[in-house]
Amino acid sequence: MEHTPERPLRVAILISGRGSNMQALVDAVMADHLPVRVCTVLANRADAAGLDWARAKGLQAECLSHRDFDSRDAFDAALRARLDALAPDVILLAGFMRVLGHDFVRHFNGRIINIHPSLLPAFPGLHTHQQALAQGVQWHGCTVHFVTPVLDHGPIIAQGAIPVLASDTPDSLAARLLPVEHQVYVQVLRWLAEGRVTLKDDGRVQVAGVDHRAWAGDTLFE
Protein backbone atom coordinates (compact mmCIF):
# COMPACT_ATOMS: atom_id res chain seq x y z
CA MET A 1 0.00 0.00 0.00
CA GLU A 2 1.30 3.42 -0.93
CA HIS A 3 1.25 5.69 2.09
CA THR A 4 -0.02 9.25 2.08
CA PRO A 5 0.11 12.12 4.58
CA GLU A 6 -3.38 11.03 5.69
CA ARG A 7 -2.34 7.38 5.99
CA PRO A 8 1.35 7.55 6.88
CA LEU A 9 3.61 4.56 7.35
CA ARG A 10 3.97 4.16 11.11
CA VAL A 11 7.54 3.33 12.09
CA ALA A 12 9.17 2.60 15.42
CA ILE A 13 12.94 3.11 15.41
CA LEU A 14 14.99 1.10 17.90
CA ILE A 15 18.48 2.24 18.86
CA SER A 16 21.16 1.48 21.43
CA GLY A 17 23.64 4.33 21.01
CA ARG A 18 24.40 7.43 19.01
CA GLY A 19 21.65 6.73 16.50
CA SER A 20 23.16 8.24 13.37
CA ASN A 21 21.09 5.92 11.17
CA MET A 22 17.98 6.96 13.08
CA GLN A 23 18.96 10.60 12.55
CA ALA A 24 19.38 10.07 8.80
CA LEU A 25 15.95 8.42 8.64
CA VAL A 26 14.25 11.17 10.66
CA ASP A 27 16.01 13.94 8.73
CA ALA A 28 14.84 12.44 5.44
CA VAL A 29 11.26 12.14 6.71
CA MET A 30 11.28 15.77 7.80
CA ALA A 31 13.20 17.31 4.90
CA ASP A 32 11.31 15.47 2.18
CA HIS A 33 7.91 15.34 3.91
CA LEU A 34 7.78 11.59 3.51
CA PRO A 35 4.43 10.04 4.44
CA VAL A 36 6.01 8.45 7.51
CA ARG A 37 5.07 8.87 11.14
CA VAL A 38 7.83 8.04 13.62
CA CYS A 39 5.69 6.81 16.50
CA THR A 40 8.66 6.27 18.80
CA VAL A 41 12.41 6.24 19.04
CA LEU A 42 13.07 3.59 21.64
CA ALA A 43 16.42 2.69 23.19
CA ASN A 44 17.35 -0.21 25.43
CA ARG A 45 19.88 2.04 27.19
CA ALA A 46 19.05 5.27 29.00
CA ASP A 47 22.39 6.78 27.97
CA ALA A 48 21.78 6.30 24.24
CA ALA A 49 22.75 9.68 22.80
CA GLY A 50 20.19 9.31 20.03
CA LEU A 51 17.37 9.72 22.57
CA ASP A 52 18.36 13.33 23.30
CA TRP A 53 18.63 14.08 19.60
CA ALA A 54 15.16 12.61 18.96
CA ARG A 55 13.63 14.57 21.87
CA ALA A 56 15.18 17.77 20.55
CA LYS A 57 13.40 17.07 17.26
CA GLY A 58 10.12 16.81 19.13
CA LEU A 59 9.79 13.06 18.68
CA GLN A 60 8.47 10.60 21.21
CA ALA A 61 11.67 9.06 22.62
CA GLU A 62 11.82 6.52 25.39
CA CYS A 63 14.02 4.00 27.12
CA LEU A 64 13.13 0.44 27.91
CA SER A 65 16.23 -0.85 29.62
CA HIS A 66 16.93 -4.56 29.32
CA ARG A 67 18.67 -4.26 32.70
CA ASP A 68 15.30 -3.77 34.36
CA PHE A 69 14.27 -7.30 33.41
CA ASP A 70 15.32 -10.65 34.83
CA SER A 71 15.47 -12.46 31.53
CA ARG A 72 15.66 -11.95 27.79
CA ASP A 73 12.08 -13.23 27.46
CA ALA A 74 10.79 -10.73 30.01
CA PHE A 75 12.45 -7.84 28.17
CA ASP A 76 11.14 -9.06 24.83
CA ALA A 77 7.62 -9.34 26.26
CA ALA A 78 7.71 -5.78 27.60
CA LEU A 79 9.10 -4.47 24.31
CA ARG A 80 6.45 -6.34 22.39
CA ALA A 81 3.67 -4.92 24.59
CA ARG A 82 5.01 -1.38 24.17
CA LEU A 83 5.27 -1.72 20.40
CA ASP A 84 1.87 -3.37 20.11
CA ALA A 85 0.40 -0.35 21.89
CA LEU A 86 1.94 1.93 19.25
CA ALA A 87 0.88 -0.30 16.34
CA PRO A 88 3.80 0.41 14.01
CA ASP A 89 3.67 -0.88 10.46
CA VAL A 90 7.40 -1.50 10.62
CA ILE A 91 10.07 -1.64 13.30
CA LEU A 92 13.41 -0.29 12.08
CA LEU A 93 16.44 -1.51 14.01
CA ALA A 94 19.07 1.21 13.73
CA GLY A 95 22.11 0.15 15.71
CA PHE A 96 19.92 -1.79 18.14
CA MET A 97 22.47 -4.08 19.76
CA ARG A 98 20.12 -6.47 21.51
CA VAL A 99 19.30 -9.86 20.03
CA LEU A 100 15.53 -10.29 19.78
CA GLY A 101 14.09 -13.67 20.68
CA HIS A 102 12.30 -15.99 18.30
CA ASP A 103 8.84 -15.32 19.76
CA PHE A 104 9.31 -11.58 19.38
CA VAL A 105 10.48 -11.92 15.80
CA ARG A 106 7.63 -14.27 14.91
CA HIS A 107 5.08 -11.92 16.47
CA PHE A 108 6.21 -9.10 14.19
CA ASN A 109 6.95 -11.41 11.29
CA GLY A 110 7.92 -9.51 8.14
CA ARG A 111 7.71 -6.15 9.90
CA ILE A 112 11.16 -5.87 11.48
CA ILE A 113 14.00 -4.45 9.39
CA ASN A 114 17.65 -4.17 10.39
CA ILE A 115 20.80 -2.53 9.07
CA HIS A 116 23.92 -4.61 9.48
CA PRO A 117 27.45 -3.35 8.76
CA SER A 118 28.57 -6.09 6.38
CA LEU A 119 27.66 -7.57 3.03
CA LEU A 120 25.51 -10.39 4.40
CA PRO A 121 25.64 -13.33 4.44
CA ALA A 122 29.31 -12.55 5.11
CA PHE A 123 30.21 -11.51 8.64
CA PRO A 124 27.09 -11.77 10.76
CA GLY A 125 27.48 -10.81 14.41
CA LEU A 126 29.89 -8.30 15.90
CA HIS A 127 33.17 -6.69 14.81
CA THR A 128 32.27 -6.87 11.14
CA HIS A 129 34.95 -4.40 10.01
CA GLN A 130 37.62 -6.38 11.80
CA GLN A 131 36.28 -9.60 10.27
CA ALA A 132 36.36 -8.08 6.79
CA LEU A 133 39.99 -6.97 7.20
CA ALA A 134 41.00 -10.32 8.67
CA GLN A 135 39.53 -12.15 5.67
CA GLY A 136 41.19 -9.84 3.16
CA VAL A 137 37.96 -9.11 1.31
CA GLN A 138 38.26 -6.28 -1.21
CA TRP A 139 34.65 -5.11 -0.88
CA HIS A 140 32.90 -4.40 2.38
CA GLY A 141 29.51 -2.91 2.95
CA CYS A 142 26.15 -2.83 4.66
CA THR A 143 22.90 -4.70 4.29
CA VAL A 144 19.34 -3.69 5.03
CA HIS A 145 17.31 -6.84 5.56
CA PHE A 146 14.19 -8.29 7.07
CA VAL A 147 14.78 -9.81 10.48
CA THR A 148 14.16 -13.53 10.93
CA PRO A 149 14.85 -15.73 13.95
CA VAL A 150 18.30 -16.51 12.52
CA LEU A 151 20.60 -13.66 13.54
CA ASP A 152 21.71 -11.41 10.65
CA HIS A 153 20.39 -13.77 7.98
CA GLY A 154 17.07 -12.37 6.81
CA PRO A 155 15.93 -11.53 3.27
CA ILE A 156 18.01 -8.75 1.76
CA ILE A 157 16.30 -5.52 0.73
CA ALA A 158 19.35 -3.47 -0.34
CA GLN A 159 23.12 -3.35 0.02
CA GLY A 160 25.85 -0.74 -0.21
CA ALA A 161 29.49 -1.58 -0.90
CA ILE A 162 32.79 0.21 -0.44
CA PRO A 163 36.26 -0.91 -1.55
CA VAL A 164 38.68 -1.99 1.16
CA LEU A 165 41.94 -0.04 1.03
CA ALA A 166 45.32 -1.45 1.99
CA SER A 167 45.58 1.30 4.60
CA ASP A 168 42.18 0.57 6.15
CA THR A 169 41.65 -0.07 9.86
CA PRO A 170 38.35 -1.18 11.43
CA ASP A 171 37.73 2.46 12.35
CA SER A 172 38.42 3.87 8.91
CA LEU A 173 36.22 1.24 7.28
CA ALA A 174 33.41 2.00 9.73
CA ALA A 175 33.73 5.73 9.08
CA ARG A 176 33.65 5.34 5.28
CA LEU A 177 30.75 2.93 5.46
CA LEU A 178 28.51 4.99 7.74
CA PRO A 179 27.31 7.55 5.16
CA VAL A 180 26.57 4.67 2.79
CA GLU A 181 24.50 3.01 5.53
CA HIS A 182 22.50 6.21 5.87
CA GLN A 183 21.92 6.44 2.15
CA VAL A 184 20.78 2.84 1.79
CA TYR A 185 18.50 2.86 4.86
CA VAL A 186 16.84 6.13 3.82
CA GLN A 187 16.15 4.75 0.35
CA VAL A 188 14.63 1.61 1.84
CA LEU A 189 12.38 3.77 4.03
CA ARG A 190 11.27 5.66 0.91
CA TRP A 191 10.42 2.38 -0.82
CA LEU A 192 8.50 1.23 2.24
CA ALA A 193 6.52 4.49 2.31
CA GLU A 194 5.78 4.04 -1.38
CA GLY A 195 4.46 0.57 -0.64
CA ARG A 196 6.91 -1.06 -3.05
CA VAL A 197 8.60 -3.62 -0.81
CA THR A 198 7.27 -7.17 -0.80
CA LEU A 199 8.63 -10.20 0.97
CA LYS A 200 7.86 -13.03 -1.43
CA ASP A 201 6.96 -16.62 -0.60
CA ASP A 202 10.38 -17.79 -1.82
CA GLY A 203 11.96 -15.73 0.96
CA ARG A 204 13.33 -13.07 -1.37
CA VAL A 205 12.48 -9.42 -1.55
CA GLN A 206 10.91 -7.61 -4.47
CA VAL A 207 10.83 -3.85 -4.78
CA ALA A 208 8.21 -2.91 -7.35
CA GLY A 209 9.59 -0.91 -10.27
CA VAL A 210 13.13 -1.01 -8.93
CA ASP A 211 15.86 -3.05 -10.60
CA HIS A 212 18.90 -1.71 -8.74
CA ARG A 213 19.17 -2.15 -5.03
CA ALA A 214 22.96 -2.01 -4.80
CA TRP A 215 25.08 1.02 -4.00
CA ALA A 216 28.73 1.40 -4.90
CA GLY A 217 29.76 3.93 -2.29
CA ASP A 218 27.06 6.58 -2.23
CA THR A 219 26.00 5.96 -5.83
CA LEU A 220 23.13 3.68 -6.70
CA PHE A 221 24.58 1.08 -9.08
CA GLU A 222 23.12 1.31 -12.58
Ligand code: GAR
Ligand atom coordinates in the same frame (compact mmCIF):
# COMPACT_ATOMS: atom_id res chain seq x y z
C1 GAR B 1 25.80 1.01 12.53
O1 GAR B 1 27.03 0.86 11.88
C2 GAR B 1 24.93 -0.20 12.31
O2 GAR B 1 25.08 -0.78 11.03
C3 GAR B 1 25.45 -1.14 13.37
O3 GAR B 1 25.67 -0.33 14.49
C4 GAR B 1 25.99 0.99 14.05
C5 GAR B 1 25.06 1.93 14.75
O4 GAR B 1 25.40 3.26 14.48
N1 GAR B 1 24.51 -2.19 13.64
C6 GAR B 1 24.87 -3.40 14.03
O5 GAR B 1 26.03 -3.73 14.22
C7 GAR B 1 23.73 -4.36 14.23
N2 GAR B 1 24.21 -5.71 14.30
P1 GAR B 1 24.34 4.40 14.70
O6 GAR B 1 23.85 4.24 16.15
O7 GAR B 1 25.13 5.66 14.54
O8 GAR B 1 23.24 4.24 13.70
